[in-house]
Amino acid sequence: MKLFQIEEPDGAPADPDMPGAAIGLDASSALAEIAFAIGGNAVILADREGFERELPVPASDAAAETWRALFEGARLRGERALARPVTHAVVALAAAPDRVLAVRLHQAAMTAGLDLLDIVAAGELSPGEPPAMEAAILAEDLAPRPETP
Numbered sequence: 001m002k003l004f005q006i007e008e009p010d011g012a013p014a015d016p017d018m019p020g021a022a023i024g025l026d027a028s029s030a031l032a033e034i035a036f037a038i039g040g041n042a043v044i045l046a047d048r049e050g051f052e053r054e055l056p057v058p059a060s061d062a063a064a065e066t067w068r069a070l071f072e073g074a075r076l077r078g079e080r081a082l083a084r085p086v087t088h089a090v091v092a093l094a095a096a097p098d099r100v101l102a103v104r105l106h107q108a109a110m111t112a113g114l115d116l117l118d119i120v121a122a123g124e125l126s127p128g129e130p131p132a133m134e135a136a137i138l139a140e141d142l143a144p145r146p147e148t149p
Contacts, residue, residue, distance in 0.1 A: 020085030022143035023078045024135025025071075027057045028094040028122035032070060034077050035136035042133035045081040053077070060093075060101055064108040071112035088115045090139040092131040096121040117142040 024042065026033040032055035034045045047053055055073045058066040071089070078086035091105060097119050109116045117139055125134035 018146045019144045020087035021078060021082050022088035022090070022117065022136075022139035023074065023086055024132045024137070024139050025074045025089050025091045026122065026130065026132035026135060027070065028092050028131050030057060031055055032057050032074060033130065033132035034074050034081075035130070035132035036078065036082060037133070037136040037140040040137055040140070042129075042136040044130065044132055045077055047077055048080060051080065060097070064104050064111070067105055067108035068112045071109045071114050075112060075114055087113070088117050088139060088143050090118045090120065090135040090142065091116060092120050092122045092125060092135040094122060096124075 021036060023045070024035040024037070026035070034055075035042045036045055037043075053073060053076075055070055055077070058070060074089065075086045089109065091109075097105065102119055105119060106116050120135065120138070122131040125131050125138075
């Protein structure tokens with residue numbers, strides 16, 4: 001049996017200036033969960049076997065560096081699972097953040113390569129669905145769309 005590779009007609013790589021995927025990050029409990037949505041249908045993203053990495057959620061008063069580590073881990077999990085860049089996120093926290101925490105999270109996310117689209121309290125999301133999945137659906141709605149020619 002012979003294998004062959006099929007490529008796009010022009011063979012050009014994806015545009016690096018286009019926005020990447022948007023994920024939902026549930027930081028409302030001890031360990032974060034990451035989700036991705038397409039067409040309003042969300043799925044929890046897991047690390048591949050052998051590459052499992054826990055994502056502990058820092059305390060709300062933790063330093064930006066600690067939050068940056070969480071955002072980097074979330075981005076890495078998303079990129080490995082989706083095989084594409086992750087550039088945007090919506091974060092669900094146990095409670096609505098005060099202004100100081102919101103600024104700290106935005107700064108930490110930015111240094112981790114993520115643009116935070118929104119920070120929500122998990123209780124504000126639809127009941128019955130995991131907060132990560134609801135955050136992913138919200139992220140899909142808020143994410144920038146690529147320009148069409």
